[in-house]
Amino acid sequence: MRLGSAATIAAGAAVLAACAALQPSPRDAALALMQRDFHAEGIAGMDRLKEDDVQAACNEYGNNPPAELDAKLRAKQYAGVKWPADGKLMGDWKSGEKIAQRGRGMTWRDKPHQTSRGEPNGGGCYNCHQIGPDTTSFGTIGPSLYQFGKLRGYGTEIQRYAYSKIYNAKAYSVCSQMPRFGHAQALTEAQIKDLTALLMDPASPVNSR
Amino acid sequence: MNKSLVLGLAAACAAALLPPAFAQTEDPVAADFDKFRAVLEQDNPAELWEVKGEQLWKTPRGPKRASLEQCDLGLGPGVVKGAYAQMPRYFADVDRVMDAEARIVHCMITLQGFTYEELAKKPFSSATKTPDPVSITTYVAAQSAGMKLAPPQSHPKEKAAYDVGKQIFFYRAGAYDFSCASCHGVDGQRIRTQPLPNFTSPAQAIKANQGWPGYRMTGGVMHTLQWRLNDCFRQQRFPEPDYASEMLSALLTYLTVNAQGQEYKGPGIKR
Amino acid sequence: MPDPMKIRATLQGDVADVRVLMAHPMETGQRKQGGKVVPLHFIQTITAQLNGRTVFSADISQAISRNPVFAFKVKGAKAGDKITVTWKDNEGESRTDEATVRGGS
Numbered sequence: 001m002r003l004g005s006a007a008t009i010a011a012g013a014a015v016l017a018a019c020a021a022l023q024p025s026p027r028d029a030a031l032a033l034m035q036r037d038f039h040a041e042g043i044a045g046m047d048r049l050k051e052d053d054v055q056a057a058c059n060e061y062g063n064n065p066p067a068e069l070d071a072k073l074r075a076k077q078y079a080g081v082k083w084p085a086d087g088k089l090m091g092d093w094k095s096g097e098k099i100a101q102r103g104r105g106m107t108w109r110d111k112p113h114q115t116s117r118g119e120p121n122g123g124g125c126y127n128c129h130q131i132g133p134d135t136t137s138f139g140t141i142g143p144s145l146y147q148f149g150k151l152r153g154y155g156t157e158i159q160r161y162a163y164s165k166i167y168n169a170k171a172y173s174v175c176s177q178m179p180r181f182g183h184a185q186a187l188t189e190a191q192i193k194d195l196t197a198l199l200m201d202p203a204s205p206v207n208s209r
Numbered sequence: 210m211n212k213s214l215v216l217g218l219a220a221a222c223a224a225a226l227l228p229p230a231f232a233q234t235e236d237p238v239a240a241d242f243d244k245f246r247a248v249l250e251q252d253n254p255a256e257l258w259e260v261k262g263e264q265l266w267k268t269p270r271g272p273k274r275a276s277l278e279q280c281d282l283g284l285g286p287g288v289v290k291g292a293y294a295q296m297p298r299y300f301a302d303v304d305r306v307m308d309a310e311a312r313i314v315h316c317m318i319t320l321q322g323f324t325y326e327e328l329a330k331k332p333f334s335s336a337t338k339t340p341d342p343v344s345i346t347t348y349v350a351a352q353s354a355g356m357k358l359a360p361p362q363s364h365p366k367e368k369a370a371y372d373v374g375k376q377i378f379f380y381r382a383g384a385y386d387f388s389c390a391s392c393h394g395v396d397g398q399r400i401r402t403q404p405l406p407n408f409t410s411p412a413q414a415i416k417a418n419q420g421w422p423g424y425r426m427t428g429g430v431m432h433t434l435q436w437r438l439n440d441c442f443r444q445q446r447f448p449e450p451d452y453a454s455e456m457l458s459a460l461l462t463y464l465t466v467n468a469q470g471q472e473y474k475g476p477g478i479k480r
Numbered sequence: 481m482p483d484p485m486k487i488r489a490t491l492q493g494d495v496a497d498v499r500v501l502m503a504h505p506m507e508t509g510q511r512k513q514g515g516k517v518v519p520l521h522f523i524q525t526i527t528a529q530l531n532g533r534t535v536f537s538a539d540i541s542q543a544i545s546r547n548p549v550f551a552f553k554v555k556g557a558k559a560g561d562k563i564t565v566t567w568k569d570n571e572g573e574s575r576t577d578e579a580t581v582r583g584g585s
Contacts, residue, residue, distance in 0.1 A: 029369065030376035030459075037456035038442075041449035048383045048448055055381045059388075062379075106384050106446045127400050139400045141392070170386075179385035186384065254547040256486045257503040264484075336513070336546075337505060429505075429546035 044108035054170050063175035070174050078171035081164045082182065084189055089156075089163045089196050093206075096198030097132060099191050100125035106186050113185070121186050123166075123195060128178070131198065133209045142178060148199040150207040163196045242402075242480065255347060255424040255476035258339060258431045262348025265341050271321030280316035282309070282349065293353035294473050297462045299364040306370040308461040310346045310435050311453040317342065329452040333439070334430040342453075346433045347422040347476050354475025358418060360465045367462065374463025377456065378408070384446040389460075391445075393417075403480075414467035420477030427480060434461060487579035489563045496557035496581045498528065500550040500565050508542045521571055523548070529564040530554050559583035 024032065040046050054073055057065045065073070083089075102122025104115040115121060125131060128141035152158045164171055167182030181187040187195070198204050266277045266289070282292035283300070297308040303315065317323045332340055362368055381388040392400060393408040406416035422433040438457050442450050450457055483503035489496045502523065509520035520542060528536035535554050554563070561581040568574045 026369070026372035026376050030373045030380065033373060033456045033459065034377065034380070037451045037454035038448045039451060044384075044443075044446065044448045046448055048446065051382055055386055058381050058386075059379070063381075107443045108449055109443065137402045139398070139402075141398045141400060141405075177387070177391045179387075184384045252488075252499050252501055252549040252551070254501055254503075254549070257483060257501055257547060260484050260486055261503075336511075424547075 041108035043106070043110060043112055054174060058175040065174065073174045074171055077168050077174070077180070077183070078164065080183060081167045081171060082189070083163075084193065089159045089193060090200060091190060091193030091197045093194065093197040093201045093204035095191075096194035096196070096204070099123045099187070099194055100131055100198060101135070103127055106184070113188075120188070120191065123181060123187055123191070125195070132205045134205065145199055146206060148206055149202065149204070154200060154202055159196060159200050162199050163192060166192050166195050242404075253424055253476065253478045254429070255422065255431060255478065256351075258344045258347040258422070258424075259351040259476065260348075261339070262344035262346070262351075265345050266348060271317065271323050273320065273322035275320050275322075277313075277316050277320060277345070279320055280313070282312055289349055289352045291353055291356055293350045294356040295353075295359050295361060297367075297370065297458050297465060298361050299366045299370075304366075305455050306366055306458050306462055308434070308453075308458045309349055310342055310433055311455075311458055313342050313345050313349065314453045317345075325453075332452045333436045334432060336428055336430060339431050343422070343431055343433055343436075347431060350422050350473075351475050353473055356473055358415070358465055358469050358471055358473050360462060360469060362466060370459040370462040371466050374459040374461070377460050378463055382447065387445040387447075389441065389445075408464055408467060411467055411469075411471075414464060415471040415473075417464040418468055418473060420479060423477045423479040425479040432479070482573050482575040485565060485567075485575060485577040487563060487565055487577055489557075489561075489579050489581040491557060491559055491581055491583050494556060494558075496530075496554045496561070496563065498552055498554060498563055498565075500526075500528075502526075502548050502550060502567060502575075504547065504567070504569065506542065506544055506546045506548065521569065523567045523569045525568045526550060527566050528552065528554075529566075530557060531561050532564070557581050 034049055035046075038046065038049060051059060054077065057069055057073055061069075099120075100123055102119070103124030103126075104110065104117070104119070105121025107116075109116045110121070111118070113121065125145075126135060126138045128139045130138040130140075130144040130146050133146065148162070149158065161172075165178075166187070168180045169176045169178035170180055170183075179186065182189075182192055199206055202208060266280075269276045279286045281287075281300075281302075282289060283295055283298045284290075284292050293309050296312070297306050299306050300312065300315075307315065314325070314328050317328060318325060328340070328342060331338075332342065334340065334343055360367075362371060378389045379394070381391070388394070390409070392398075392405045395405075396407045396410065396413075398405050406413040408414045408417045418434075421437060422431060424430075425432050435452060435457065438460060439450060439452070442448075485503065486501040487498065488500075489498045491497075504523050505521055506523065507518050507521040509517065511518045522542040522544070523540055526536070526538045526540065527534055536552055559581055562578055563581060564576060564578040566574065566576040
């Protein structure tokens with residue numbers, strides 16, 4: 001090949017540019033690799049790899065989407081909260097404590113709506129939060145929930161906040177690391193009521209001790 | 210409110226107020242576990258698998274009745290010393306980046322005649338059985354003890370693997386919207402009482418490699434990074450990664466390159 | 481053939497500090513796997529010899545943990561001496577390994 005011809009060099013540059021354009025971006029390459037190198041197992045299907053609108057926005061914007069998109073997504077998440085038909089938001093705090101302590105469920109070893117051991121799914125709340133006064137083996141990924149009701153008041157508005165936050169944390173902070181327990185159908189309505197009571201019942205050790 | 214809770218809260222408050230660089234070491238809960246681990250590291254049962262792995266490396270086995278002594282781990286056929294510290298790396302014969310265990314599996318297939326299907330069927334240790342790749346990986350890793358991690362980033366596919374691995378690390382998905390970064394992308398947090406090193410930080414990224422392969426006290430089993438990544442994705446409520454896949458090699462590239470230049474002390478011991 | 485032991489024998493003055501890592505499931509007979517009780521399977525005796533002369537003998541129980549570490553000191557040892565360790569378990573299996581005493585501090 002004779003070098004030096006401007007036309008040849010221009011043609012070469014165009015080919016190189018075209019090649020560069022054909023190279024997938026790291027994100028596209030990663031998506032393709034994940035699609036190929038993951039497989040469905042048990043209840044964990046390949047659909048779990050597909051980003052929904054919240055995940056897509058948080059991934060695209062490094063967990064910091066622009067204000068308008070943030071507000072739109074939060075509103076949509078809040079609108080999806082299913083409120084209890086009987087209007088009661090609080091269940092039994094003793095059951096709530098058990099749900100908070102247990103962390104199993106929703107993995108590929110678990111069953112639909114049940115852990116691998118045949119128990120109800122847990123919330124795994126102590127993985128990330130300090131909650132009651134008797135458990136020192138708590139995680140620090142989320143803020144302390146100790147004295148939750150005592151510090152904020154026991155009114156219905158706070159109850160609604162607690163219930164909906166557990167149901168769908170993204171309704172309040174769209175890129176929060178907290179799972180959307182109701183939205184993902186990880187926890188049932190009764191379980192979320194019990195957790196709300198754990199945080200909001202004045203008799204719960206969270207508030208009373 | 211009891212005294213230990215007050216202490217725990219005080220420690221947590223102190224940790225929160227300290228600048229990020231110190232937050233990791235100030236956790237008194239973690240300090241106790243570190244002490245326990247240091248005592249046990251003196252006679253680590255992992256050494257039993259180093260011995261077993263060496264036997265498996267040198268013994269002619271499989272349908273081809275060959276040893277692994279011609280296996281090229283990146284430094285030439287049969288060169289084991291220092292190889293683990295320089296992985297993942299690109300291998301021309303397969304035109305892809307491979308981590309150590311993926312490469313060992315590849316050698317078991319090509320040199321000894323085993324199949325991927327049989328090696329991938331039950332690739333992780335149980336109380337009664339340790340799969341051969343796990344023992345061999347433990348042996349190979351031990352031959353890099355005391356060396357600085359130096360995964361190469363010269364080949365374009367090695368660089369691409371780093372970038373792809375980084376994408377995977379930050380990719381939020383699954384039923385709980387978790388990414389690897391949800392737990393391992395921030396300084397100073399812990400899950401229950403287990404400290405979560407920040408793998409994006411060069412100083413802490415060593416903890417993604419140090420201690421693996423590791424003898425896990427829980428169950429008395431030997432585990433490698435292939436197991437650790439598998440179990441991470443399980444807890445992330447993702448689908449299951451393919452054993453020894455290119456995707457896991459990319460993720461391991463990201464994690465190991467972040468820790469480059471730091472000393473790998475060899476197989477460790479875990480809770 | 482049971483998996484090999486790892487033996488380290490380091491001299492400190494005239495005392496050999498011997499540390500033995502034994503590969504053994506040490507099943508207590510209490511553990512269940514897949515709904516069935518895993519049968520009792522544990523090391524019953526450990527003996528150690530210095531240059532062929534028995535210096536240590538122990539009867540142990542299933543209370544000892546899986547893959548146990550066993551450490552003991554032998555007085556009157558020299559660098560180059562041979563330490564031999566043998567274990568026997570309740571299923572009649574046995575393993576013998578040896579190591580050389582290395583000069584330490």
